[in-house]
Amino acid sequence: GAGVSQTPSNKVTEKGKYVELRCDPISGHTALYWYRQSLGQGPEFLIYFQGTGAADDSGLPNDRFFAVRPEGSVSTLKIQRTERGDSAVYLCASSPEAGGRGGYTFGSGTRLTVV
């Protein structure tokens, strides 16, 4: 596609529920990144995929968070047993090469609200 697409754009869920956030990167981009941004803060790294594998998942806050990219394109971020503290904008980005040395292209994000 022309840009990085994230769906849904907004998600409201009840505490304890399971949610899935989807990211469709730019076609041909091998690297895909998930970030989380809380109000008034900069984006915080969650996980990075190079192809199908998670090259670095050190930013995932706990085992309730999991992400997959089974075919090396679309990625899904999964959050189990959501908590109010998970409320944030979840940003996805892609880049054409490992490392994003030419800069990332970000999607518009999914605003997750846990009530």
Add this chain to the structure above:
Amino acid sequence: SQQGEEDPQALSIQEGENATMNCSYKTSINNLQWYRQNSGRGLVHLILIRSNEREKHSGRLRVTLDTSKKSSSLLITASRAADTASYFCATGMNTGFQKLVFGTGTRLLVSP
């Protein structure tokens, strides 16, 4: 965790004036990038400067990098109301791949 801190946290100027934002970081880097964010959603890549570069220009943007002081500055010349946004620096580390670590951002308001 945030790698960089930006200064000032907020900046308010008139159209036509220059805006300067500063970024400080803590560890060795491979490159430093600046991004703009409107309305708290998607970020737009503005410019990248590598650790062996000292200054870079792109249109009305000028970025400097001082690795000895672990700091960078972004200058926007002849600002416009459309430049109103939050600006973030992000550093790519020397760890084999360039996971970007973002700063806390500067909120720029340009008044007509």
